[in-house]
Amino acid sequence: MVQRETADDIDSAAADWVAREDRRALTPSEARALEAWIEADSRRAGALLRARAVALRSESAAALGPTFDPLAFGAERRQPPSRRQLLTWGGGVAAAGAAVVAAVSLRAPEAHATGRGEMRLVPLQDGSTVMLNTDTRVTVRFDKDERRLQLLEGEAFITALEDPRPLVVLAGERRITTNGGAFRVRKLPDAPLDILVQQGRVGVRGRTDPAGAAVTLAANTRLMLPAQGATGAQKPRTVSADLVTRELAWREGKIAFEGETLALAAKTFARYSDTRIIIADHGLASETVVGLYSANDPVGFGRAVAEVFGAQALTEDGAVILRRGGAN
Template sequence: MNTTLPTSTNANAPGPHDGRAEAWVARLDSPECTPHERAEFERWLDASPAHVAAYVAAERAHQAAAQLAGDEMLQAAARIAWRQTGRERARSRWWAPAAMAASLLVATVVGVGWLRSPAPVESLRYATQVGEQRSLRLADGTQVMLDTDTAILARFSGERREIEVDRGRVQFQVAADPARPFSVIAGTGTIRDIGTTFQVLKNGSEVNVGLIEGEVQVSNGLAQAGSTLRPGQQLSYDHSGRMTPPEPLDLSVAESWPSGDLVFKNRRLDALLTEMNRYSATKLRLADPNLGKITVSGVFHIGDQAALLEALEQGWSLKAERAADDEIVLHRNPG
């Protein structure tokens, strides 16, 4: 689908009702939308509060149209109107009342659809590809950092703010709004807070929550009770209802990935490779699983496999060999 998109973030550019918001809704919904276009969208959104309002209105209209698309009454009314306007007898005396009746029927169905709907809920999906990180600001002012291969769904209304983490790792710097509680759903658990900074990692059915500042309450729908985290604490839970007690969180490690670095302190090599592999389509493998017991410390830039491999070859006597286009295998260097 070819869609003309705005390229200027100048606040003095044409107003938000010139079709740009509708164009962004269509483009962002397309699987062909590129990271560059999403970054351009964020710049356009930040250029003016009017852009945010226009985009929200366009997104709601898009969702309403999608919800009504399967309504049989609406489809029948549209077919009646189309048949009448397509005939040469459209100018006859009987056409005007019939067309008006069809129009009223369409309007009535749309009106009934809105009456049937609950209070408007703004639902927006955000995602990153492998190797991509994305920073964004939600409509309430909450700052969000999406790590590689991450997807979330934001649902906002006048009464609540809710984020669902589908996969990946996210950092939330929540804008305070006591009238609208902020909650994050990840797997079978829910994280609730007001005005904090915390991270959520969802890997399959395993979820980890780490608190940087403020306070959050973590509950698992399958567990007997929840836990409250203090700054510098973390916990984990899974689909079985098991929840670990709060334990220390290394803030230097937690705060490194949003800035593009990975900090490892005496971590096993297999854990390091698992983390680095999240950022690249080319995977690093161990020829011998026993090599995974090697402990490694260092700071590595996200996605910079070349620097990591050089460090492992020089400091830990390993040798890297490319086994396929998408795989590099690490061996012990006999020399």
């Protein structure tokens, strides 16, 4: 009989994966191996999230220096309390507990942001995580009834662990709710709100009508919504697992194209770098691009596509200019 993996075994394996991630970006084969490892046991996703959170806390502690002792820091040595003191404190602890709950519910939201070209993993207090893409701003607030995240702008990938409280994402005029799942929400200027579900089930409804009918998204489904208008009139569509992988390549610092025009590719790179890609002739702008590219290397991308399309890639004044021979 095959022995079931213990929680300690899972935690140890999760720590090994986080150590690999810390040393360098995972290769595509390693990323696939990690995904397969997570899917093989429902306990592993939570273990990986805990290991990543511990790693982040460890980095913060390391910054305090090798002599830092968290147990001794600012602590005054005292005699243990007597039994009588413990009994006396009991009623006070109960009252203080109620006050803490009230304080938590009234606490201001936490704010998290990334700059252009920066990605950041934010661990939440329940073990869930939010991965922020480039130039993204969110606020997070938990209370006794719900876990709330507001996407002010940008793109976020949310991994929500199961919890009695729903996790609610507010994005523009939309309210996105799940009890457990993994999904991407993209909110960019002059573009539809883009919701892509990788795992679990997600409900989407109008923000001003939280009791209204919701559009339900299952795994490998996508919903694109206008900035204004009725949610119910929009229909989600099933997408392939390959498309989901391409859309989420930014989590590894990559941009994946599968037939997009060069003009759209240039616009995508502009989200990640101040170095602009300028296409000097219309014919070249309409050429289509396929491949996986580093998000922070527009110059390398420009040179690669120039070679493919028989064009020139010139760098000047903080820009990459693409033109075919003889183009003005």
